[in-house]
Amino acid sequence: MKYLDEYRDPALARRLLAELGAVATRPWHLMEVCGGQTHTLVRQGIDELLPAGIRMIHGPGCPVCVTPIETIDRALAIAAAPGVVFTSFGDMLRVPGTTTSLLQVKAAGGDVRVVYSPADAVRIAAEEPDKQVVFLAVGFETTAPANAAAVLLADELGLENFSILVSHVLVPPALTTILDDPECVVDGFLTAGHVCAVMGWTEYEPIAERYRVPLVVTGFEPLDLLEGILMAVRQLEEGRYEVENQYVRAVRRGGNEIAQDTIRRVFQVSDRIWRGIGTIPASGLALAPEYERFDAAVKFADVSSSVDELPTECIAGQILTGAKLPTDCPAYGTRCTPMHPLGAPMVSSEGTCAAFHTAGRTRPPVSAAASATG
Amino acid sequence: MCLAIPGRLESREDTYPFPTGVADFGGIRKQVCLAFVPEAAVGDYVLVHVGYAISSIDEAEALRTLEVLRAMDVVETELAGGPS
Ligand code: SF4
Numbered sequence: 001m002k003y004l005d006e007y008r009d010p011a012l013a014r015r016l017l018a019e020l021g022a023v024a025t026r027p028w029h030l031m032e033v034c035g036g037q038t039h040t041l042v043r044q045g046i047d048e049l050l051p052a053g054i055r056m057i058h059g060p061g062c063p064v065c066v067t068p069i070e071t072i073d074r075a076l077a078i079a080a081a082p083g084v085v086f087t088s089f090g091d092m093l094r095v096p097g098t099t100t101s102l103l104q105v106k107a108a109g110g111d112v113r114v115v116y117s118p119a120d121a122v123r124i125a126a127e128e129p130d131k132q133v134v135f136l137a138v139g140f141e142t143t144a145p146a147n148a149a150a151v152l153l154a155d156e157l158g159l160e161n162f163s164i165l166v167s168h169v170l171v172p173p174a175l176t177t178i179l180d181d182p183e184c185v186v187d188g189f190l191t192a193g194h195v196c197a198v199m200g201w202t203e204y205e206p207i208a209e210r211y212r213v214p215l216v217v218t219g220f221e222p223l224d225l226l227e228g229i230l231m232a233v234r235q236l237e238e239g240r241y242e243v244e245n246q247y248v249r250a251v252r253r254g255g256n257e258i259a260q261d262t263i264r265r266v267f268q269v270s271d272r273i274w275r276g277i278g279t280i281p282a283s284g285l286a287l288a289p290e291y292e293r294f295d296a297a298v299k300f301a302d303v304s305s306s307v308d309e310l311p312t313e314c315i316a317g318q319i320l321t322g323a324k325l326p327t328d329c330p331a332y333g334t335r336c337t338p339m340h341p342l343g344a345p346m347v348s349s350e351g352t353c354a355a356f357h358t359a360g361r362t363r364p365p366v367s368a369a370a371s372a373t374g
Numbered sequence: 375m376c377l378a379i380p381g382r383l384e385s386r387e388d389t390y391p392f393p394t395g396v397a398d399f400g401g402i403r404k405q406v407c408l409a410f411v412p413e414a415a416v417g418d419y420v421l422v423h424v425g426y427a428i429s430s431i432d433e434a435e436a437l438r439t440l441e442v443l444r445a446m447d448v449v450e451t452e453l454a455g456g457p458s
Contacts, residue, residue, distance in 0.1 A: 006440055007440075012440075012443050012444065015443075016443070036377050089424070116404075116424065116425060117407075117424045117425025117426070118424065118425075119407055119425050119426075120425070142378065142423050142428065143423065143424060145409075145410055145426060145428065146407075146423060146424045146425065146426040146428075149392065149407065149409050149410075149426060152391065153391065153392070156390075156391045194377075194378045194421070194423060194428065197378065197421060197428050197429040198428050198429075220377070223443065227439075227443065248432070248435050248439060249431050249432050249433075249435040249436040249439060250380075250421050250429045250431050250432075251429070256410050256411070256428055256429055258409070258410045258411075258412070259410040259428060262409070262410070
């Protein structure tokens with residue numbers, strides 16, 4: 001697609017940076033909520049090109065990273081059970097549970113398969129009726145409609161050997177949790193364009209008003225991010241606190257209503273534990289009672305394991321809320337690397353620690369820039 | 375995992391229970407479920423996440439945004455007294 005290549009146009013990016021430099025008169029802290037955005041910002045070095053004082057704080061936007069260890073341990077126990085085909089997106093495979101990971105369960109003979117789509121997991125269930133096929137349903141609002149549709153598909157097909165282990169999380173309650181923290185330094189947010197493609201942005205409007213923070217619905221290309229940052233900084237400089245949409249080409253205010261209906265049909269809002277943060281009330285989705293027969297946690301209640309999280313030097317909680325940078329972690333790059341992750345943010349390419357490591361970050365450049373100016 | 379990729383719908387079929395299609399992602403073709411954008415027609419761009427189209431992409435809107443950015447470029451250059 002031609003215009004997408006243009007969203008990577010370096011000359012336009014330079015002009016946006018110049019404009020940002022002209023608009024910004026004081027330091028501002030912006031949080032990008034989505035791990036995909038973190039990945040682009042860090043990989044392209046955009047966070048380091050920003051005018052002094054404009055600092056990006058990397059939020060809890062990686063679903064892999066916030067999936068609680070209890071869910072991972074339960075997934076591992078189910079995956080190791082006989083007769084089970086355990087299916088998952090690839091980036092969950094190396095996430096460390098208390099003692100092992102899906103990759104290690106697979107190496108030990110477990111039938112763990114990577115799928116591109118939850119629909120592929122349903123297909124496997126249809127093709128292998130003598131197996132119990134379980135899909136690890138994690139993600140934000142972006143992924144929830146797909147996982148809900150997979151349940152509806154399995155229901156239509158009358159499959160009794162398909163179930164999902166659900167650990168869905170919702171963005172707005174995470175934002176208010178971050179904003180309620182007395183140590184919160186975030187002045188404005190770039191919200192995740194793909195989450196908003198599904199949900200729209202009406203639920204962000206009360207947050208903007210109540211906390212007096214600008215929220216800009218932002219896409220994932222370098223130009224999108226720069227424009228989103230510029231829009232947020234403009235609002236801050238002008239004393240406005242609104243929800244604005246940078247990602248007009250894909251997001252409408254009401255979002256995708258069919259997708260929202262599908263979510264509401266299959267899931268209900270529930271409390272959810274966020275790894276490294278703790279329980280956030282009404283911040284997740286669980287299967288609605290009508291679809292409980294597709295709930296792997298119920299189906300495999302007897303194989304589920306619950307182990308207390310071992311003490312670790314991982315500071316993922318502070319990374320996820322933006323309080324610390326990966327380079328502040330004593331294990332970063334030494335005892336903790338993408339091949340041997342101690343914590344989830346080092347596992348997924350969308351995790352802040354992995355994004356920093358892949359980009360070869362060795363010192364905290366943004367903090368240094370921020371302290372030099374203020 | 376949060377990535378959604380824009381693809382061009384090459385074909386569509388009214389499969390049960392959800393319509394499906396094949397989208398082209400810059401040379402790579404993949405099957406896409408159209409449950410959430412049932413109105414998508416062949417030739418349209420859709421934003422695809424884990425095999426499901428979650429939004430149609432407005433190409434005109436995308437081009438217009440670029441125009442706005444370019445216009446800003448012109449104004450900026452003008453104000454700065456020429457290209458920097
Ligand atoms: S570098 Fe590793 S140990 Fe440190 S916070 Fe990140 S994931 Fe945890």
